[in-house]
Amino acid sequence: MKNKPTTEQASNYNNLEKMSTLELLSNINNEDKTVPYAVEKTLPSIERLVDAIYTKMKNGGRLFYIGAGTSGRLGVLDASECPPTFGVPDNWVIGLIAGGDFALRKAVENAEDNTTLAWEDLQNYNISDKDVLVGIAASGTTPYVIGGLETAKKNGIITGCIVCNTNSPVAKVADLPIEIVVGPEFVTGSTRMKSGTAQKLVLNMITTSVMIKLGRVKDNKMVHMQLSNAKLVNRGVLMLMDELHIDQELAASLLNQYKSVKNALDNYKI
Structure with missing residues (x-):
């Protein structure tokens, strides 16, 4: 038809x-x-x-x-x-x-x-x-x-x-x-x-x-993502290491302190 x-x-x-x-x-x-x-x-x-x-x-x-x-x-x-x-x-x-x-x-x-x-x-x-x-x-x-x-x-x-x-x-x-x-x-x-x-x-x-x-992505990264599991926490650490050129220990510490990649990027002082 x-x-x-x-x-x-x-x-x-x-x-x-x-x-x-x-x-x-x-x-x-x-x-x-x-x-x-x-x-x-x-x-x-x-x-x-x-x-x-x-x-x-x-x-x-x-x-x-x-x-x-x-x-x-x-x-x-x-x-x-x-x-x-x-x-x-x-x-x-x-x-x-x-x-x-x-x-x-x-x-x-x-x-x-x-x-x-x-x-x-x-x-x-x-x-x-x-x-x-x-x-x-x-x-x-x-x-x-x-x-x-x-x-x-x-x-x-x-x-x-x-x-x-x-x-x-x-x-x-x-x-x-x-x-x-x-x-x-x-x-x-x-x-x-x-x-x-x-x-x-x-x-x-x-x-x-x-x-x-709306600004919920920086460059190509999910900087506002919820850190709801180990995989995402690890992804956040890697983002900070790459963006700030810091080691894993410092990146993990910043993520733990600021609870999001975006907050860590905004507050980190070299």
Whole structure:
């Protein structure tokens, strides 16, 4: 069917169950190789959304993600990685999934079909026009996301989206849509594959770029990262050794004293 959304179109591969393991892996890999090129075509759209988020966040605003299923899980994942990576408070980037945290592991019946639930979820965080709301939906048709974006717009909140079909209802609602068309999935309709990969790449780009612009990275290093385990403490020590040209013992002492690489760099006197 010509009118069938790209994410629902039949796979370019037939008789998958007859393929050898290597054939399966090679064909999946070949499909995955096309994803970064599809993302590249959307860079101007990503740029517009990043700049809008940065403008709001530098003035005290927050970034919210809403989604269902794989899309919702990817938003929650990206949000949850910002505090340890960039040393920001938990409420700077907030990911919400239809059905709540339980839905991170198991599907919650009818949650994604509820058009008012997203806005209800957002009320727990007092979302306002200081913030930005991004809807994530591979199909671009998720009622949970559409309803949340529509109500947010009515309340003067800037909205964006990440979808994998053109001319979708979600993209039509969003102020700053990102449409990454990756083509039919290897397993027909399985948007956890290429579509999910594309969404993850874009989410990485959005928060990483915004955090760099907000000064949460120095040179190319995570100087604000939370020192939550031995690996990260060791990484912090190495950063200080490299940046300050000091030995390991002094670097470890500074990190222990100032509790972050950034604080140690700011306070160390030669």
